[in-house]
Amino acid sequence: MLSNLWSNFIVWYVGIAHAQVPSASSSIDKELESKAGYFTKLIPILNSTGTGQLTLGNIIDRVIALILWLVGILALVFLLWGGISYITSAGDDTKATKARQTIINAVIGIVLVLLAFVIQAAVARIFGA
Numbered sequence: 001m002l003s004n005l006w007s008n009f010i011v012w013y014v015g016i017a018h019a020q021v022p023s024a025s026s027s028i029d030k031e032l033e034s035k036a037g038y039f040t041k042l043i044p045i046l047n048s049t050g051t052g053q054l055t056l057g058n059i060i061d062r063v064i065a066l067i068l069w070l071v072g073i074l075a076l077v078f079l080l081w082g083g084i085s086y087i088t089s090a091g092d093d094t095k096a097t098k099a100r101q102t103i104i105n106a107v108i109g110i111v112l113v114l115l116a117f118v119i120q121a122a123v124a125r126i127f128g129a
Contacts, residue, residue: 061124068116075109082106 082102089095 057124057127061120064120065117068113068120072110072113075106075113078102078109079106 082099082105085102086096086099089099
């Protein structure tokens, strides 16, 4: 499952772009070839599974996955911030309590992001995105 999520994350950056491939099947293509390679016909790249072109469902799936990755990274930053705040509280109870609450909230956020990844993968599998 982790490799699938990672591949979705990586493919997101490449998936919406279009690859440039030369083709000579029409008069437009012949005209483009006469321009000495300045222009080429753009065709959409395949979806993350490599079985078809991108659909709206694939794009939405990738956007959601990207948002979840960003939120997960943000939760990890808050976890580190809470840990550093706890270490540097120097015995001050109010600072330590605030830092503990930050750590607890960050752990809850990480758990929610992981659950959201599972739900997103299940919905994507059900609807074939």
